[in-house]
Amino acid sequence: MKCPICGRAEVTWNVRNYHYDACGLDNVILVGITVGTCPECNCLVPKIPQMEALHDCIAHALVKKEERLTPAEIVFLRKSLGWSGTDFAANMQCDKSQISKWENGKANMGKQTELLFREIVAGRKKITDYKRVDAARKEANKVVTLFVRMADNYWAEPEWREAA
Ligand SMILES: [Zn+2]
Numbered sequence: 398m399k400c401p402i403c404g405r406a407e408v409t410w411n412v413r414n415y416h417y418d419a420c421g422l423d424n425v426i427l428v429g430i431t432v433g434t435c436p437e438c439n440c441l442v443p444k445i446p447q448m449e450a451l452h453d454c455i456a457h458a459l460v461k462k463e464e465r466l467t468p469a470e471i472v473f474l475r476k477s478l479g480w481s482g483t484d485f486a487a488n489m490q491c492d493k494s495q496i497s498k499w500e501n502g503k504a505n506m507g508k509q510t511e512l513l514f515r516e517i518v519a520g521r522k523k524i525t526d527y528k529r530v531d532a533a534r535k536e537a538n539k540v541v542t543l544f545v546r547m548a549d550n551y552w553a554e555p556e557w558r559e560a561a
Contacts, residue, residue, distance in 0.1 A: 398442075400440060402435065408434060410433050411433075412430070412432075415443045422543075423469065424542045426542055427545050428545065428547075430443060430445065430446075431443070452477060454552040454554075455545065455555070456473070456477040461526070463533070464539070465533050465537040466533070468500050474514070482500070541560070542557070542558055543556070
């Protein structure tokens with residue numbers, strides 16, 4: 398396959414870990430997926446199977462996360478509900494400017510609000526193993542990365558790891 402960015406060379410395929418920042422989160426690694434590399438411009442062309450299932454899998458891990466949600470994770474979960482910022486404000490009965498502050502990190506979402514938000518996502522996405530006593534109980538003062546792995550033919554339960 399020709400490089401889709403520069404078109405000057407054939408990409409070479411490898412199985413490797415891929416930093417999936419296109420999902421809007423900077424802490425998600427897809428483990429062992431097929432990635433093309435262009436020898437001319439060095440761009441990466443990941444082959445990401447079952448995109449919708451992958452996004453559900455990430456949402457699932459975020460809902461159950463023990464650390465508080467980061468602003469980018471709040472955005473990811475809000476979008477996973479199919480909500481605009483306006484929808485989010487309407488559902489939480491708050492001002493839209495409040496939503497922006499949470500999503501760009503200018504204000505922290507209160508813990509009770511965060512738990513309610515997680516509960517909404519868990520209910521909408523039919524996440525049945527959500528335990529609210531474990532969720533959000535740690536401050537997000539450590540950087541944790543989510544490793545997501547394909548098992549046979551589905552995205553397996555992902556794993557949080559602290560940055561080394
Ligand atoms: Zn290229």
